Amino acid sequence: MAIISIEGNAKQLVLTVQEYSLFAWRAFLNLFRPPIYVVDFLLQSDIIGFGSIPICVLSGFFTGGVLALQSAATLASFGATAVTGRFVALTMFRELGPVLTGVMVSGRNASSMASELGSMVVTEQIDAMRALGVDPLRKLVTPRIFACITMLFFLTILSDFMGILGGAFVTVFMNHQNGTQYFSMAWESLRYPDVIQGLVKPLFSGYIIASIGCFYGLKTTGGTQGVGRATIQAVVWSSVFIIVADFFVTRIMLFIFS
Amino acid sequence: MNTLPPSGQSGQNIVLTEETQAPVLEFQHVTISFEGPPVLSDVSFTVAPGETRILLGPAGVGKSVLLKLANGLLRPDSGSIRLFGEEIATMPEEQLFPLRKRIGMVFQEGALFDSLTVRDNVAYQLIQQRVADEEIDERVREALTFVGLEETFSLYPSSLSGGMRRRVAIARAFIHHPELLLYDSPTGGLDPVTSTTIIELIVKERDVHRTPSLLVTHRIQDAFTLCTHHFDKEKNAMVPLPKGTIDLGTTFLMLDEGRMLFDGSLHDLVNSSNDFVREFLE
Numbered sequence: 271m272a273i274i275s276i277e278g279n280a281k282q283l284v285l286t287v288q289e290y291s292l293f294a295w296r297a298f299l300n301l302f303r304p305p306i307y308v309v310d311f312l313l314q315s316d317i318i319g320f321g322s323i324p325i326c327v328l329s330g331f332f333t334g335g336v337l338a339l340q341s342a343a344t345l346a347s348f349g350a351t352a353v354t355g356r357f358v359a360l361t362m363f364r365e366l367g368p369v370l371t372g373v374m375v376s377g378r379n380a381s382s383m384a385s386e387l388g389s390m391v392v393t394e395q396i397d398a399m400r401a402l403g404v405d406p407l408r409k410l411v412t413p414r415i416f417a418c419i420t421m422l423f424f425l426t427i428l429s430d431f432m433g434i435l436g437g438a439f440v441t442v443f444m445n446h447q448n449g450t451q452y453f454s455m456a457w458e459s460l461r462y463p464d465v466i467q468g469l470v471k472p473l474f475s476g477y478i479i480a481s482i483g484c485f486y487g488l489k490t491t492g493g494t495q496g497v498g499r500a501t502i503q504a505v506v507w508s509s510v511f512i513i514v515a516d517f518f519v520t521r522i523m524l525f526i527f528s
Numbered sequence: 529m530n531t532l533p534p535s536g537q538s539g540q541n542i543v544l545t546e547e548t549q550a551p552v553l554e555f556q557h558v559t560i561s562f563e564g565p566p567v568l569s570d571v572s573f574t575v576a577p578g579e580t581r582i583l584l585g586p587a588g589v590g591k592s593v594l595l596k597l598a599n600g601l602l603r604p605d606s607g608s609i610r611l612f613g614e615e616i617a618t619m620p621e622e623q624l625f626p627l628r629k630r631i632g633m634v635f636q637e638g639a640l641f642d643s644l645t646v647r648d649n650v651a652y653q654l655i656q657q658r659v660a661d662e663e664i665d666e667r668v669r670e671a672l673t674f675v676g677l678e679e680t681f682s683l684y685p686s687s688l689s690g691g692m693r694r695r696v697a698i699a700r701a702f703i704h705h706p707e708l709l710l711y712d713s714p715t716g717g718l719d720p721v722t723s724t725t726i727i728e729l730i731v732k733e734r735d736v737h738r739t740p741s742l743l744v745t746h747r748i749q750d751a752f753t754l755c756t757h758h759f760d761k762e763k764n765a766m767v768p769l770p771k772g773t774i775d776l777g778t779t780f781l782m783l784d785e786g787r788m789l790f791d792g793s794l795h796d797l798v799n800s801s802n803d804f805v806r807e808f809l810e
Contacts, residue, residue, distance in 0.1 A: 397596070
């Protein structure tokens, strides 16, 4: 019985990967083909971008702060507290800024997309849209992907900036170090490859969040309980894939800039 | 309007006359299943121009599935479905969208977009086609007047009753003057008075525009009302046909356990010797 269950789950997993690959490919191609729903794009940009500003500001600020707190104790033992700014800036720009922003936005928006589209599926609104001659993939999915990629790019910049401010706050007001030195070290340590690496990642994360959120939403079955399941799967898998994609993008970037 | 006494054989002649025109919708040996026994098995029927076909059957026999197959929302496992003369069973989704724009579909629970106002719901297709706002407003008001809901223009679906939502869904299906109408249990779950209002709208559309339609229902009383009434334009109301006459363009199909049990006129239906048909009618 257990073997049958494993076989069934494995088949289901392969089928889901196949369905997602086809879905993601079609959604990707639609980014470059008309019709482009500009109003839907702007609406989604507002929901995804402006709506996510508070969580990105808070998570960025406190991540930078905690980096400064943690690093200060270790760096002090080497007499190198002066490089706190460098440590915070590099970590925020290269890794924590893009990844944490991606995960935070995923928690807020992949879930929202999955539940919204899932509810539309179970109330036959998606079927109604198709019956009215409108492609839900173009009307609902493409604007969300486009908006998510664009907004996550800017949210990551905001988060990086807030992280450096959070680090500065801790460095100056809690560790009683020199603020000018902190900012100077942060500024001098950053190179273009670090910035490019940090800004390429949200492009992938944005695509992952929106495509997985929409995929699980449109795949919803089983009524309201199914909407709950779709929401959980969307958040879990988009968060996991953001970290997986981060690993591969980092590897490629390090190879390119080495 | 074609009317005929329910008894008599001339109904057969009328059907033959109508069959000379190419059907709007044609199912041939259609079978579909979802991880189990077939939901529909070897189903064949046609909808001719101007014809209203009423699909009867108890709940869960695949009536809604059949309707979704009719406009390509679902794909059959085998068999052929021809819509406006084009084979849609294997047609890519992209090519189906222009065909679907020629159809009006009323879903079981209305399926209105709850984030849009009644105006935007009814005008959904027109908005996508970038029709001018003034024309949209005019056509939406006309469609809402047709279903008697002019006052709901700016409201959201959440503030409407179940019956009103169905009527808005009907207005959405009618607004672009479709070439085929599909109704999925339009009176299901409604009280008798609201059901009669909905049936009156369907009769009105049938008799005013003669749009071919396929109507799914398990309510035999609604089916009989459709057959025995017509829309009087002068009185602007649905009135009974003279005693002993029926609407000839309205015919019946009956499904049971995924198989088409019956295909014929009201006369054939009430005189059927099939046990299931007789039990269903009783």
